[in-house]
Amino acid sequence: MASAHLEYIAAGGNRHPCAADWTEELLAYGSGHNVAIWKPENNHNQGVETLLAGHTDIVNAVKLFRDPTSEKRVLISGSADKTICIWVEKSDAKFELVKSLTEHTASINVIGVLPESGVFATGAADATLKIWKLRVSEAAEVEVDLVQSITLTPRYFPLAIALAKLRSGQLVVAVGGTMANIQVYMQDKDTFSFAAKLTGHEAWVRALDFTRESSKPDSDLLLASASQDKYIRLWRFHAGEELPEVAAAASDPAMTVFGRSLSNKAHWIGEGESKHSITFEALLIGHEDWIYTARWFTKSEQDAAPRLLTASADNSLAMWERDADGFWTCATRLGGFWIGLWSPSGSTVVSLGRTGSWRAWSYNAIEDRWLRELGISGHVRAVKDIAWSNDGTQLMSTSSDQTTRLFAQWKRDAATTWHEMARPQIHGYDLNCLSAIGATQFISGADEKLLRVFNKPKAVAHLLAKLSGTTEDAGDADLPDAANIPVLGLSNKAINALTPEEEAATEPSEETTITKSTLDLSQPPFEDHLARHTLFPELEKLYGHGYEISCVAASNDGSLIATACRASSIDHAVIRLYETKEWREVKPPLTAHSLTVTSLAFSADDKYLLSVGRDRQWALFSRSTPTTYELAASNPKGHSRMILSCSWAPVSAFNVFATGGRDKNVKIWAIDPSSSEGVNADLKLSMPTSAPATSVAFYTGTAAEPNTFILAAGTEDGSHMQPSGAINALRWRPQAKAEGQEKPQLAVASEDLSVRLYGFDGLVSN
Known part of the structure; x- marks a missing residue:
């Protein structure tokens, strides 16, 4: 029995600041419509472990955490498809989609979680903030209740959410987005109400993150806010009727930046035992462009001071630390852009760059510096x-x-x-x-x-x-x-x-x-x-072509190139040949089609050139001289809808080829060697597919059984285990016996951004 296993995935990261999170050994990030799972500290550099397919549009927000009650690892993802997906880990890095939430009416922009309270919050382009209660059982059954839906006023789109628990046990939510202010909501029994507005930023707020100042039970909360105004602001949440001592120093009138006073107006939230003051703590200056992410890291040691990691459009990843005098300084600067993340241990950081590739650095204690590590990349x-x-x-x-x-x-x-x-x-x-x-x-x-x-x-x-x-x-x-x-x-x-x-x-x-x-x-x-x-x-x-190039194929002997372009008329629906010695076009071009030629393929011995097109026909050209081909046969009704792909069987003696079309059929054709009326290909088999067949590929090696062909077919739909978008190309790896390759391997190119490599067992005899 043949079986397939995934050997490699290349998939780039979505360029959205909230589209990644790192918990324990797993890093989850949005990749197109999928969520990719990666183990950055894997010593073998295996790259992406798997892609989770559940959304139908770009994934904008990802949160990964371990539920403290069930001990199950949970992943929450939000997408431009307006849905929130809840995933639960079933085995190592293997997640199952257990629930999809559709209460938002626009693209999900951001997700905030507070695992120890079983609460998470979501913000979307419908200008609402929704608070949810999550319960996960030991059997991985999930219940989610919508606790509250808050319409944000004045109307703005949330881009950043942070949750924290005050000393009194009440929850607080900070929200920022497409305005310069930060809104703070405080829990009162089961609902949240507006408590304070923090002013000071001069552009959209892109990132918010809470941390405890230390592991002491009575320590203050610190909130970091990062903005498109190029600055980071720190805010202190202090319990009690008294203002914190540091607030007095910051209220010194001499504290000005570029002529603007650093306001230290205290905001009071809560009453009685839950009363807290919110004061401005520090302004961090150093980035030269928009700041997209800000993440705290706090060591478990009681006196350990928190560190802040920020990623900016100035292509830098900055680490901020507080010195002995209480001043925040940039201690380290690395390369970054959209996203910056700490590892759970704080010894590794990663950043997502402009190209969708992940870069990594690990701290070397001996050299006392951060050293580059191997990251991952993809389209x-x-x-x-x-x-x-x-x-x-x-x-x-x-x-x-x-x-x-x-x-x-x-x-x-x-x-x-x-x-x-x-x-x-x-x-x-x-x-x-x-x-x-x-x-x-x-x-x-x-x-x-x-x-x-x-x-x-x-x-x-x-x-x-x-x-x-x-x-x-x-x-x-x-x-x-x-x-x-x-x-x-x-x-x-x-x-x-x-x-x-x-x-x-x-x-x-x-x-x-x-x-x-x-x-x-x-x-x-x-x-x-x-x-x-x-x-x-x-x-x-x-x-030579008049429009965008649609397909290209090189002959197996490397002497010829066949190409075609997008066409809506016979004049442009031609196939042009170029010889590779002097790179000159072989004229005249080959004609047979009336619309765009979608795929070209040379037979194993280069005796035939096969073409298929949007006009629903296939055409066969036979080689007459080393550099010329002539039309030998065509079938104007090869499929009932456009033909999207074609492939030759590897054994030229049989002259068998396959075509796949939008009519949800893969057809096998064979040239009749006994025909006395020139070249003629007969339909031998028609196989229905679940969706339009976008790619077909014959295995190029030798099958286990004689006179047996192995054919792979890709379709326009996807599933959890396969690419979630249309499969644009399938290519079997040529046998490389010198490398000891024994198992067939199939490369897959997909509309979902991924390049995948599958290995097969049981297809050939060893």
């Missing part, structure tokens, strides 16, 4: 196509996020894991398709009406040989060292790597330089390396 928009190198050692993907990425294995004694090893193309247009050409080249097509051919640079070839165990060909010596993108350009320009001596003697310029040691790494590249130093130099541009 941040739909993955449109994937392609394996001819030897099966590298997988490339291309996406609407305008990047092409290269994934390969990192082999060492303890483990073998997959990682992004290069980012060959960073473009200005959405990328739609790509194909590998031989061992060192690839071609990609985008919305810019032309195709670009790229060479693998020596630096990347050397890195792959070192980390993946691939062999460096003799021809690699002729490859360029590296590439960069000239200012205001779209073409990757080949450059020579510099020795340290040459770099020292070179005048600084706006163009990127690279030294020979830059990619001489002992681990996969960090995000900085990927974004700056792993580009592939561009070899050629191929012109």
Whole structure:
């Protein structure tokens, strides 16, 4: 019995400040419509453990915690689909969706939790704050009650929520958002009422977080608020009728910033034993752009002072500490952007950058500094196509996020894991398709009406040989060292790597330089390396099409490229061929279709070129000379709706191919070798699918049974175990026997932002 297991997931993080949380060893973050689960401190660098599919739109908010009553780990996610999903962990990093809440009428922006009280709060673009009571049983059964719905006035959208328990046992909720003030609500029996308005910020409030000043039972609460005004404000919640001593010092009229007085007006909330004062504590200045997140970390030691981590659009991750004199200073500054998170131990921090990649740092006590660790990366928009190198050692993907990425294995004694090893193309247009050409080249097509051919640079070839165990060909010596993108350009320009001596003697310029040691790494590249130093130099541009490129395929012998573009008429619905020796177009173009050609595939022996299109037909072109093809057969009614994908069986003697269409059918066709009237392909089998069949792929190896083919089909729908969006491409890994690969592996590109790699047991005999 065949079985599949997930071996690798690449999925970028959503660029929303509330879309991630870290509890114990698990970090959960929004990735498109999914929630990704990652173990950042896993010594084997396995990357994403799983993707949770339950939402139908972008996940904006994630909270992860352990319920103190049931001891179950709970995940709460909120999405632009207006729903809140409650997940409960069933086994290690495996969560089950147990409840979906639909009371909000607009996109969920933020979630705040207070696990010890079983209370959480949600804020949405419907300008409401909702308070919920959560109960989780030991059997993982969940009950959720809506305690209160608060309409925020004056009307604004909440972007930050923080909850805390006062010394009296009452709960307090701080809310900030699309105005400059912070609203504080206080619990009175079972409901919350407005208690105070904290003023001082001059722009939207993006982040709020409570902490205890120390682990002493009578210590004050501190609230950190971060804003688009580039400042962090600290507020003190102090129990009793008396103001805290620190308030007097802060009320000194000499305390001014840029001519503005730091107001220390005390706000009083509660009555009797629950009476608290709220006073302004400190203004933290150091960021130069909007601040998106602020997170406290407090050690368990009684006298340990809390530390604050902030992430800003100035590309920095700042750690703030209070010195012996009581002043808050920025003790450490790292790289960040959207999100900054502490590990539960405080010894590791992570940040989500502009590209959707996670960066990590761990504190080294011996060196007394924070050192870079390996993070994870992935696309941040739909993955449109994937392609394996001819030897099966590298997988490339291309996406609407305008990047092409290269994934390969990192082999060492303890483990073998997959990682992004290069980012060959960073473009200005959405990328739609790509194909590998031989061992060192690839071609990609985008919305810019032309195709670009790229060479693998020596630096990347050397890195792959070192980390993946691939062999460096003799021809690699002729490859360029590296590439960069000239200012205001779209073409990757080949450059020579510099020795340290040459770099020292070179005048600084706006163009990127690279030294020979830059990619001489002992681990996969960090995000900085990927974004700056792993580009592939561009070899050629191929012109001729009048609209956006829709598909591309390289012949198996690498001598020809077949391409097509989006078309609404016969004039543009042509297939253009280019020979790869001189990169010239082979004219005239091939004609058969009347609308966009959606997929192209060469047969195993390159004898035939198969095309399918939106006009519902497939067409077969047979090779007449080494560089020319002629129309041999077509079926104008191959499917009842548009055909989206095609694939050839690996054994050319059978000449079998498959097509998949929007009519929810996968069809198997075979060329009749006995036909005396030219080429003719007959329908042998039609298999219905649950949704439109968007991709088909024959396994390229040898099946366990003779005369048996293995076919994978992807559809437009998704489920919990599979991609939650349409599957745009399926590609079986070419057999790489030199690596000892025995089990078939299937790469999947999805509309849900992910690139996945599945391994199969029982498909072939070992």
